Amino acid sequence: MIKNILKVALLCAITIGFVACTDDATTEKKTTIKIGATPVPHVEILEFAKPLLKAKGYDLEIVEFTDYVTPNIAVNEGELDANFFQHLPYLKEFNINKNTKLIKTVNVHLEPMGLYSKKIKTLEQLKDGATIAVPNDPTNESRALDILVQKGLLTFNDVKLKTVVDIKTNPKNLQIKELDAPQLPRVLDEVDAAIINTNYALSANLNPLKDAIILESKDSPYANIVVVKEGNENKDYIKALNEVLNSNEVKKFIASKYQGSIIEAF
Structure with a gap:
């Protein structure tokens, strides 16, 4: 009888100890x-x-x-x-x-996203038929095209996210080149201008405040x-x-x- 009681007590102690250890493991703080x-x-x-x-x-x-x-x-x-x-x-x-x-x-x-160029210093110098590179992912492309809209260079059909195919009017006949965002600083020698995310501009030693011809408004979402x-x-x-x-x-x-x-x- 005593042996049975001792066995039960030992089993309970082992079980309680296991549960306690398990609880400690699951509640261990992530560091x-x-x-x-x-x-x-x-x-x-x-x-x-x-x-x-x-x-x-x-x-x-x-x-x-x-x-x-x-x-x-x-x-x-x-x-x-x-x-x-x-x-x-x-x-x-x-x-x-x-x-x-x-x-x-x-x-x-x-x-703030900006328009950069090695060929022009002001927006007025942008020639008819000029090529502008923009990011090719949906939201950043639409965001980049909004910058051109704000300056009256393009208008678009009423769409959620703007793309090249949604252009309504293009007075300067601008050629929009869609590229992966990290590539944009590297093509500045090949295009007339590029709209570049600031993180990639900074990585390419471009200063948004000094080098951008147009800079996105600070009230951007x-x-x-x-x-x-x-x-x-x-x-x-x-x-x-x-x-x-x-x-x-x-x-x-x-x-x-x-x-x-x-x-x-x-």
């Missing part, structure tokens, strides 16, 4: 946040944020990407905790096209955002990441580092 980003300015901002996150108990592991597709797929598949490189219109279009479940957490900064997989937005480590990237310290860093070529959006 490393893995985030994907394109180099300039995203990685630079994240590098500045590292010690701020460290003070909150998290190490920030930054993975660099040079395209706009891979970091979204990596977050959706759980290989990354978050990414930081895109704006909300691009994210929405990506979710539709790729059937991903990604969501925005916070705005961080705005990179295309703020760069932190993105996570749906369901992870309320995790403690994501909240910590959001708090740091929307902190006064980061705001001051953006203002000091980029001198208005990039502006905080929170």
